[in-house]
Amino acid sequence: MMQSLFNVLAGRPALCVYDVTTRCNSRCAMCSIWKRREKEMPLKDIKKVFSDLKRFGIHTLFLQGGEPLVRRDVFEVVKILDDMGFHTVVLSNGILLDEKVLKKLDSLNRSGRIFVTVSLDTLDRKKYIKIRGVDKFDVVTSNIRLLAKHPGLKGSVHATVTSINYNELDDVREFVHSLGLDFTFNSYNDTKNYASSGDKSLHLGNCMENVITEMSKVSQKLPPLYRPFIKDNIRYLRGEDVGRCDAFVHSFRLTSEGMLTPCLEFPPMFDLKKEDINRKWGEWSKKMACPVKRCYEKTPCFYGCTRGTGSIRKRPFAALNGLIYTLRR
Numbered sequence: 023m024m025q026s027l028f029n030v031l032a033g034r035p036a037l038c039v040y041d042v043t044t045r046c047n048s049r050c051a052m053c054s055i056w057k058r059r060e061k062e063m064p065l066k067d068i069k070k071v072f073s074d075l076k077r078f079g080i081h082t083l084f085l086q087g088g089e090p091l092v093r094r095d096v097f098e099v100v101k102i103l104d105d106m107g108f109h110t111v112v113l114s115n116g117i118l119l120d121e122k123v124l125k126k127l128d129s130l131n132r133s134g135r136i137f138v139t140v141s142l143d144t145l146d147r148k149k150y151i152k153i154r155g156v157d158k159f160d161v162v163t164s165n166i167r168l169l170a171k172h173p174g175l176k177g178s179v180h181a182t183v184t185s186i187n188y189n190e191l192d193d194v195r196e197f198v199h200s201l202g203l204d205f206t207f208n209s210y211n212d213t214k215n216y217a218s219s220g221d222k223s224l225h226l227g228n229c230m231e232n233v234i235t236e237m238s239k240v241s242q243k244l245p246p247l248y249r250p251f252i253k254d255n256i257r258y259l260r261g262e263d264v265g266r267c268d269a270f271v272h273s274f275r276l277t278s279e280g281m282l283t284p285c286l287e288f289p290p291m292f293d294l295k296k297e298d299i300n301r302k303w304g305e306w307s308k309k310m311a312c313p314v315k316r317c318y319e320k321t322p323c324f325y326g327c328t329r330g331t332g333s334i335r336k337r338p339f340a341a342l343n344g345l346i347y348t349l350r351r
């Protein structure tokens with residue numbers, strides 16, 4: 023805990039986004055991760071890599087992919103990480119998140135440090151198919167309702183805003199809040215296509231002013247913790263300066279093969295199975311500072327995982343509000 027606090031104050035990463043697998047049971051238009059076929063780290067390597075990350079001061083893990091729940095031993099992975107003391111957020115498309123899976127996650131969650139976030143972008147079944155590539159709207163909304171009955175998992179729903187769904191954002195929020203779940207969102211990124219699909223038809227360009235109006239309106243209905251991030255997201259969409267990219271500063275990504283890299287859009291860089299981050303961080307962070315800076319200058323993007331901590335950290339009052347909100351949840 024002390025090391026994580028030090029990391030946040032010293033501008034070192036406290037969040038790691040981990041692709042548990044690249045496999046996925048959806049075919050989303052905005053994403054190309056499901057096209058990759060990367061190896062998955064066995065449990066033995068996971069233990070080594072995450073015990074190094076724990077000592078390094080990582081506090082929160084986003085378990086994503088791909089779809090984490092398609093990995094057979096995902097519960098063992100969650101248990102290992104929870105036993106190590108991480109705050110573990112399982113990011114899921116919700117298709118496999120049935121009552122059996124929720125009960126299993128609940129039973130693992132004696133620590134109260136396991137959280138579940140489900141992606142839902144629309145309340146319209148046809149649009150769901152267009153965005154997510156599979157006909158699973160009914161299953162996912164029904165599983166979200168089940169999630170709401172497991173308050174220990176502090177469920178939330180996350181929407182990705184594209185040209186297809188921006189005008190529904192408040193409806194999705196209302197549905198989610200009516201179930202007592204948290205709601206967050208961020209805009210579609212299409213400047214790269216390592217994780218993003220680069221699909222231009224989802225681009226917000228033609229509807230930008232309406233998107234910004236909708237995002238501003240909805241952000242007023244979210245807890246104060248999330249507002250600084252949405253504010254920066256809107257400034258980013260307007261082409262205003264939102265400061266340096268926070269990739270490899272407040273967070274980084276671990277690929278399914280155990281390679282460290284600044285963010286979702288960077289190719290794998292450093293092998294955490296072979297190296298100890300605690301010995302190499304100084305060298306690696308120096309090495310990556312220029313490429314990340316150049317990347318943001320050339321083709322800026324705005325992901326929640328890279329930007330969230332930075333947006334809150336530069337606004338101390340919002341950070342305090344956020345802390346109070348988190349402790350109360």
Ligand SMILES: C[S@@+](CC[C@H](N)C(=O)[O-])C[C@H]1O[C@@H](n2cnc3c(N)ncnc32)[C@H](O)[C@@H]1O
Pocket residue numbers: 046052053054055086087088089090113114115140141180181182208209210211212217218219220
């Ligand atoms: C990559 S997915 C992995 C977890 C899980 N499969 C899911 O869909 O929730 C994590 C989140 O990234 C979002 N996402 C995917 N492609 C994106 C893009 N190009 N821009 C912004 N967010 C994106 C998804 O909608 C989802 O909410």
Ligand code: SF4
Pocket residue numbers: 046047048049050053054055056087088089115154
């Ligand atoms: S966004 Fe999530 S659910 Fe959709 S294809 Fe990518 S990994 Fe799968």
Ligand code: SF4
Pocket residue numbers: 214267268269284285286287288314317318321322323324325328
């Ligand atoms: S701008 Fe930042 S988050 Fe986006 S791809 Fe470049 S390094 Fe990654």
